[in-house]
Amino acid sequence: MAWSIADVARLSGVTSRTLRHYDEIGLLPPAWIGSNGHRYYEEADLLRLQQILLMRELGLGLREIAAVLDSQVDQVAMLREHHRRLLVEQNRLATLARTVSRTIAELEKGKDEGDMTKINRPENLFEGFDASRYEAEARERWPHEYEQSRQFTDTLTAQDQERMQRETTAQMVRMAEFMAAGTPVSDPAVLTEVDAHYRGICQFWTPNAAAYKGLGQTYVDDPQFRSAYDKVAAGLAEYQRDAMAVYADARLS
Amino acid sequence: MAWSIADVARLSGVTSRTLRHYDEIGLLPPAWIGSNGHRYYEEADLLRLQQILLMRELGLGLREIAAVLDSQVDQVAMLREHHRRLLVEQNRLATLARTVSRTIAELEKGKDEGDMTKINRPENLFEGFDASRYEAEARERWPHEYEQSRQFTDTLTAQDQERMQRETTAQMVRMAEFMAAGTPVSDPAVLTEVDAHYRGICQFWTPNAAAYKGLGQTYVDDPQFRSAYDKVAAGLAEYQRDAMAVYADARLS
DNA sequence: CCTAGGAGTTGACGCAGCGGAAACCGCAAG
DNA sequence: CTTGCGGTTTCCGCTGCGTCAACTCCTAGG
Numbered sequence A, B: 001m002a003w004s005i006a007d008v009a010r011l012s013g014v015t016s017r018t019l020r021h022y023d024e025i026g027l028l029p030p031a032w033i034g035s036n037g038h039r040y041y042e043e044a045d046l047l048r049l050q051q052i053l054l055m056r057e058l059g060l061g062l063r064e065i066a067a068v069l070d071s072q073v074d075q076v077a078m079l080r081e082h083h084r085r086l087l088v089e090q091n092r093l094a095t096l097a098r099t100v101s102r103t104i105a106e107l108e109k110g111k112d113e114g115d116m117t118k119i120n121r122p123e124n125l126f127e128g129f130d131a132s133r134y135e136a137e138a139r140e141r142w143p144h145e146y147e148q149s150r151q152f153t154d155t156l157t158a159q160d161q162e163r164m165q166r167e168t169t170a171q172m173v174r175m176a177e178f179m180a181a182g183t184p185v186s187d188p189a190v191l192t193e194v195d196a197h198y199r200g201i202c203q204f205w206t207p208n209a210a211a212y213k214g215l216g217q218t219y220v221d222d223p224q225f226r227s228a229y230d231k232v233a234a235g236l237a238e239y240q241r242d243a244m245a246v247y248a249d250a251r252l253s
Numbered sequence C: 001c002c003t004a005g006g007a008g009t010t011g012a013c014g015c016a017g018c019g020g021a022a023a024c025c026g027c028a029a030g
Numbered sequence D: 001c002t003t004g005c006g007g008t009t010t011c012c013g014c015t016g017c018g019t020c021a022a023c024t025c026c027t028a029g030g
Helices: A005-012 A015-023 A045-055 A062-069 A077-112 A131-139 A144-154 A160-180 A188-200 A209-219 A223-232 A235-249 B004-014 B016-024 B044-058 B062-069 B075-111 B132-141 B143-156 B158-180 B189-203 B209-221 B221-232 B236-251
Strands: A037-041 B039-041
Touching: A005 A015, A005 A037, A005 A045, A015 A037, A037 A045, A045 A062, A062 A077, A077 A188, A077 B075, A144 A209, A160 A188, A160 A223, A160 A235, A188 A209, A188 A235, A188 B075, A188 B189, A209 A223, A209 A235, A209 B132, A223 B044, B004 B016, B004 B044, B004 B236, B016 B039, B039 B044, B044 B132, B062 B075, B075 B189, B143 B236, B158 B221, B158 B236, B189 B209, B209 B221, B209 B236, B221 B236
Parallel strands: none
Antiparallel strands: none
């Protein structure tokens, strides 16, 4: 059974140009060449192509793939080295992104000090926060989770609760700083912060992606939550909601 | 005052080749050219070069830098867009690194099932963990922190303590999975996990970089800690220590 | 028999940002 | 006169192909 270059292209999803390139660099020569100059591939070539595409998706270079396939080097060793390079590069980009973010913040600061977002630092936003208002709704919509949450809160002392409230406020302030710096909600640093928030929520219940997004929307819609966020910084509720949505998509689904 | 290309190269740190390149693409033409064909630069050119190098360090392309310097586009808008691209690329690399990591783990699994690291899942490693053994030493070495920690633990109920012990065990199991997968301790996913550990510790006290590293070493040296880690997986104590050290260097200093 | 069209071929340029080599020029010191 | 320094231009190389351009071969239709 022999396939033409167009057949292989259709079967594998790469372009015929790519196949010619792979032939050109010796990565995947066809099984034989017809008298008309056309390339013909056999099953073994298709298998080799599959290996190539697999490693290509992992980001390895064609040179390295060739070295592995011709078993001049160990595949795992190559992947380890590649992995290391990926992490180095990723760290470089993370640092770069932070630097750019800071630069933007500085430029913004110099430009319009007047209308920049103001961050307040209230000691404890949730003093006397009326949790009972939500109990009826929560008990109705998520009875199981409500029960779990109640069991947990019952084990807490008054001191615990106050400490958690302070931590919540501190989280909000940190988020407000990201927002003021113009940091997009998809920034890893923001996601790390949201992760802390999520873990905090998980002490009460474990929302899935949809539920966590819904909670974020509640922060925007509910007047009591919203006013708490507004006390820290204008627009923070929306920022928090968006960040939670990105987090939910990235880590919870 | 005019500088030759070699002068500018020495002053700015770039090569003369680069300066010629910048002239070639119109990014930084010299102020004037001598009758011998030599390039001569003025102060204004040096200032422009500084701007160029600044933005180049932020990772912007020469084309974009030119657009900004010739004020065809807003600098902040350009930086925002650039920042977005950086995050996208960084996320791509992170995903890629995870995929490569998984691939390595699968290859390893298939290769040597016999000697691969074994992960146990004990329900609660720290049942009856004898905390009092450490009290004397801790009180002596870090009296302030000891007091804070004691104040916190006093507010906890027995149920709280049991929950925290379970969480600690779960963290160890997750770390063991990273270790078994061959994930380097510098992997962002590992750092996120260490971050959770650090936040847990912060409920008792807030170690700085050196103190946190010391704690990691304690896990290795102390027989009781060590045996707890060894129960989960062989070598986990060292892995945890190394991860904590990397975390300390990256986030705490 | 001529022709249009489709599938194939080999070149070659382009991209980003230079590094490095080759080949040459002008000037000053030993 | 030679050597050496500092400058010049020009061109190839790197990565992984996309995108023409110009040709060839084969088949079906008028």
